[in-house]
Amino acid sequence: MPSMQGLEQRLASWAGLERGPRPQDLTARLHRAEDVPAAVAELCAAGMALATLVATDEEATADRDLKLRYIFEPASHSLRPLPDIFVTLLASLDPARPELPSIAVEVPAANWHEREAQDLFGIVFSGHPDPRPLVVHDGWPKGRYPLRKKFEAGQRPPVEPAEEFPHLLVEGEGVLEVPVGPIHAGIIEPGHFRFSTVGESVLNLEARLFYTHRGLEKRIEGMTTIDAFHVAERMCGVCSVAHGLGFCEAAEQIARIEVPGRARVLRTLALELERLYNHVGDIGNIAAGASYHYGTSAGLRMKEAIQQVGERFTGHRFLRGLLVPGGVRFDLSAELARSIEAAIAATAEALADLKERIENNPTVIDRLDTTGLLSLPDAIALGVTGVGARASGVDRDARRDHPHAAYGSTSDLEVVVVTESDGDVHARLNLRAAEARESMRLIRALLASLPSGPLRAAMPEALPPWGIGLAAIESPRGAAIHWLRSDAAGRVDRYHLRSASYANWPAVPLAAQTSIIPDFPLVNKSFELCYSCTDR
Amino acid sequence: MLTALLRSLRTGVVTIRYPDEPAQPPERFRGAPRVRPRAVITALPPPSVCPSGAIVGGAGQSRYAIDRGRCLYCGRCAEASLDGAIELGRQVELSARKRESLVVEVAPDAEGRAVALPGPPRGEDVAEQIRRTLGRSLQLRHLDSGSCNACDWELTALLNPVYDVRRLGIDFVASPRHADGVIVTGPVTRNLELAVRRTYQAVPEPRVVIAVGGCACSGGIVGRSYASAGGVAEVLPVDAFIPGCPPRPEAIIFGILLAVGRVTERQP
Ligand code: SF4
Numbered sequence: 001m002p003s004m005q006g007l008e009q010r011l012a013s014w015a016g017l018e019r020g021p022r023p024q025d026l027t028a029r030l031h032r033a034e035d036v037p038a039a040v041a042e043l044c045a046a047g048m049a050l051a052t053l054v055a056t057d058e059e060a061t062a063d064r065d066l067k068l069r070y071i072f073e074p075a076s077h078s079l080r081p082l083p084d085i086f087v088t089l090l091a092s093l094d095p096a097r098p099e100l101p102s103i104a105v106e107v108p109a110a111n112w113h114e115r116e117a118q119d120l121f122g123i124v125f126s127g128h129p130d131p132r133p134l135v136v137h138d139g140w141p142k143g144r145y146p147l148r149k150k151f152e153a154g155q156r157p158p159v160e161p162a163e164e165f166p167h168l169l170v171e172g173e174g175v176l177e178v179p180v181g182p183i184h185a186g187i188i189e190p191g192h193f194r195f196s197t198v199g200e201s202v203l204n205l206e207a208r209l210f211y212t213h214r215g216l217e218k219r220i221e222g223m224t225t226i227d228a229f230h231v232a233e234r235m236c237g238v239c240s241v242a243h244g245l246g247f248c249e250a251a252e253q254i255a256r257i258e259v260p261g262r263a264r265v266l267r268t269l270a271l272e273l274e275r276l277y278n279h280v281g282d283i284g285n286i287a288a289g290a291s292y293h294y295g296t297s298a299g300l301r302m303k304e305a306i307q308q309v310g311e312r313f314t315g316h317r318f319l320r321g322l323l324v325p326g327g328v329r330f331d332l333s334a335e336l337a338r339s340i341e342a343a344i345a346a347t348a349e350a351l352a353d354l355k356e357r358i359e360n361n362p363t364v365i366d367r368l369d370t371t372g373l374l375s376l377p378d379a380i381a382l383g384v385t386g387v388g389a390r391a392s393g394v395d396r397d398a399r400r401d402h403p404h405a406a407y408g409s410t411s412d413l414e415v416v417v418v419t420e421s422d423g424d425v426h427a428r429l430n431l432r433a434a435e436a437r438e439s440m441r442l443i444r445a446l447l448a449s450l451p452s453g454p455l456r457a458a459m460p461e462a463l464p465p466w467g468i469g470l471a472a473i474e475s476p477r478g479a480a481i482h483w484l485r486s487d488a489a490g491r492v493d494r495y496h497l498r499s500a501s502y503a504n505w506p507a508v509p510l511a512a513q514t515s516i517i518p519d520f521p522l523v524n525k526s527f528e529l530c531y532s533c534t535d536r
Numbered sequence: 537m538l539t540a541l542l543r544s545l546r547t548g549v550v551t552i553r554y555p556d557e558p559a560q561p562p563e564r565f566r567g568a569p570r571v572r573p574r575a576v577i578t579a580l581p582p583p584s585v586c587p588s589g590a591i592v593g594g595a596g597q598s599r600y601a602i603d604r605g606r607c608l609y610c611g612r613c614a615e616a617s618l619d620g621a622i623e624l625g626r627q628v629e630l631s632a633r634k635r636e637s638l639v640v641e642v643a644p645d646a647e648g649r650a651v652a653l654p655g656p657p658r659g660e661d662v663a664e665q666i667r668r669t670l671g672r673s674l675q676l677r678h679l680d681s682g683s684c685n686a687c688d689w690e691l692t693a694l695l696n697p698v699y700d701v702r703r704l705g706i707d708f709v710a711s712p713r714h715a716d717g718v719i720v721t722g723p724v725t726r727n728l729e730l731a732v733r734r735t736y737q738a739v740p741e742p743r744v745v746i747a748v749g750g751c752a753c754s755g756g757i758v759g760r761s762y763a764s765a766g767g768v769a770e771v772l773p774v775d776a777f778i779p780g781c782p783p784r785p786e787a788i789i790f791g792i793l794l795a796v797g798r799v800t801e802r803q804p
Contacts (some may be wrong), residue, residue, distance in 0.1 A: 006544070041688075066772050082573055094668050104583070125729040136727075137726070137727040138727075146762050148656070151762070153761045153762060154760070154761060154762075155761075155762050156726075156760075156761070156762055157762065159726075181714075183679060183680075183731050183735050184710075185709060185710035185711070186710070187687065187688055187691045187692045188677045188680070188688070189680050189685055190680050190682075190684075190728060190731065210727060211682070211725065211727045211731070212680070212682040212722065212725055212727070212728065213682075213725055213726075213727055213763050213765055213766060214682050214722075214725055214763050215763030216758065217584065218761065218763075219757075219758065219761065221761060226587065226612075226803065227587040227695070229587075230587040230588070230608060230610060230757060231587075231757055234608075234684045234686075234757055235684065236684055236685060237683070237684045237686025237687070237688070237689055237782070238685060238686070238689060240686070279571045294540065297696070300692070300693070300695075300696035300697070301550065301696060301697055301698065302695075304693060304696050304698050307693075308562075311562055311564070311565065312563070312564065313564070315562070315564035315565050315566045315611075316566070316609075317690070317784065318686050318689075318761065318782070320610075320781070321566065321589065321610055323612065329640040353543070357540075366651065392612075394672075415767070424589055466781075498587045507781070529686070530685055532682075532684045532685045533684075535682075
């Protein structure tokens with residue numbers, strides 16, 4: 001690719017360059033952490049975008065440092081077709097005084113990443129515009145950093161007296177503050193929302209998350225690959241396959257294992273079934289947000305039917321337990337293939353019917369159109385991914401841009417990426433319907449192209465020491481970036497998941513600001529983000 | 537309107553009849569692992585096969601226990617056992633009123649074969665007052681205390697046309713003040729502990745607490761850590777534990793009915 005060469009030359013003035021973690025990737029070890037902003041500016045100018053930021057505590061290794069890895073991927077139109085590469089900028093920090101300049105102003109997508117590393121590793125990002133705690137909440141003792149290796153996972157520091165969290169306040173005549181959550185009025189996950197409103201219009205919305213922070217990235221450290229896989233699979237309920245797959249692919253990279261073709265197709269099948277049940281269920285949820293109850297029931301029923309056929313295939317309604325590092329555990333019989341085909345046929349019909357009903361119902365459409373706008377420049381600046389991004393015109397999909405599982409292995413399995421341009425709730429609904437249809441096409445193609453052969457390759461119990469694996473998986477909510485490193489014993493040294501929801505959450509308050517308070521549930525459901533895989 | 541009506545008529549009734557008719561999980565469904573009666577003790581896999589620490593004991597020890605409250609129902613122990621010494625059950629009605637009842641133990645006899653140990657005495661019967669006031673109509677407030685959302689989505693599924701728990705007089709309400717109890721998913725994270733306590737306190741008495749899923753029952757895969765209390769019982773008095781990762785919708789229905797005394801515990 002054209003600009004890569006020039007980029008390497010420019011980076012070479014600040015950093016030592018090497019290949020990795022994957023053969024096509026580039027890692028730039030910065031000589032000085034202060035040069036992060038300058039190097040980041042070069043990457044951005046070359047059309048790259050921040051995919052994730054991974055902090056590690058390597059104090060106990062020969063390097064005796066904390067490290068930050070800023071991982072970038074090609075994003076700009078000018079780089080099309082987007083090459084499947086990652087560029088890692090690596091900065092080394094003194095564990096006694098870990099400090100470096102923030103890039104959050106120039107790269108808004110880095111905002112939460114930096115605050116997370118501040119809370120969990122004690123890294124100071126000087127010049128960060130909003131250094132309030134993110135992951136640890138009120139009463140967490142100062143100076144304790146749970147993801148430092150010295151911090152023992154079992155410790156439970158007492159809750160210290162704390163002042164009220166400094167929410168952003170909007171002041172002025174007639175401005176009313178409406179606090180909502182963390183416990184909500186429906187069966188949904190917890191988060192706290194502060195609306196500043198005038199009348200019904202939302203002036204500002206602040207979302208405070210990380211209530212469901214379970215410490216899973218700490219928990220997984222020191223586990224064997226197979227045990228850790230079960231945790232990764234449980235980062236999120238409705239993205240179980242996607243997250244399990246990301247962990248597997250990262251571990252398989254480290255172990256240099258080639259997963260058999262049949263297993264890759266079966267994994268892809270599970271991934272598409274997962275996307276399909278999410279998308280049809282989410283269309284029902286959007287209908288619920290618009291008080292169209294027929295649509296809610298129809299959506300839930302479609303979702304149930306796909307989950308049921310998924311359970312016949314994998315033994316689990318969320319398709320857990322099919323994947324295993326090295327391959328899959330269960331095969332697909334001709335009979336199962338037929339029941340999946342039948343479920344797809346029924347879903348195709350029900351979805352077409354529901355979509356038509358929604359489009360022909362002016363009271364519903366009136367709620368969806370121009371509600372919850374997310375502009376293309378905002379979507380790009382925040383690094384939004386998945387449905388939320390594509391509905392605003394961002395033409396990216398990890399299934400095409402970072403091929404995984406069996407995507408792209410035959411021309412039938414090349415994903416047709418759909419985009420919309422309006423960036424409102426209606427666009428996100430249309431996009432889900434279109435992607436659901438594409439999923440069904442892919443599922444049929446997968447069933448038709450199932451290669452014969454073994455279901456799994458032998459996976460060593462211990463990984464080769466100090467290996468790094470990096471995988472991008474298109475989950476139902478967008479691209480999720482998995483970063484895994486093995487320790488000296490071949491167990492998990494560090495695993496970091498940047499879920500699609502993590503990247504997308506900052507877009508929700510922005511989109512809500514173009515709507516009225518009663519439309520917030522609708523806006524929220526049109527993005528349909530998880531808290532669990534954001535908070536981990 | 538007319539076409540919608542015709543379509544509904546054509547579809548017919550999709551709602552299942554559970555609990556009047558038993559749950560029918562598919563062939564590959566992985567239920568609770570159990571030691572086959574008279575299995576050779578040395579054929580049992582070591583506790584290290586279990587990713588969630590649900591197995592304790594084994595070789596050289598006097599007992600071997602599987603904690604269904606911690607189990608992920610992954611089936612690895614069954615795969616690793618010799619001669620099918622551990623098999624996966626098909627029962628979904630696993631809920632118990634006491635945490636200890638979820639632990640199933642065996643000990644070797646003189647020939648080194650597994651014999652089931654008697655479980656703890658069954659949980660006390662549901663208080664008469666609870667059965668009388670909540671036994672017919674039960675309004676629950678869902679409380680996510682840090683789940684992975686799989687349990688939450690199964691609670692949502694209870695409201696879909698297939699499971700439709702409202703036919704049993706069970707519903708979910710928006711405010712704890714309108715509720716007869718809380719149904720909790722997740723291990724109770726540090727960041728939610730206060731909200732969990734406050735929500736519970738806002739529910740008028742008599743009230744029930746139902747713990748749904750491995751995390752809520754025991755901390756599950758999350759465990760007890762800087763971020764997690766390690767289960768709902770660490771924070772609230774629990775009336776019924778519903779194990780599973782997540783439990784199937786019928787299993788949750790059974791647990792809810794158990795909490796208010798409408799069904800009794802099944803033998804493990
Ligand atoms: S089925 Fe349960 S007890 Fe057996 S290995 Fe899996 S989690 Fe452990």
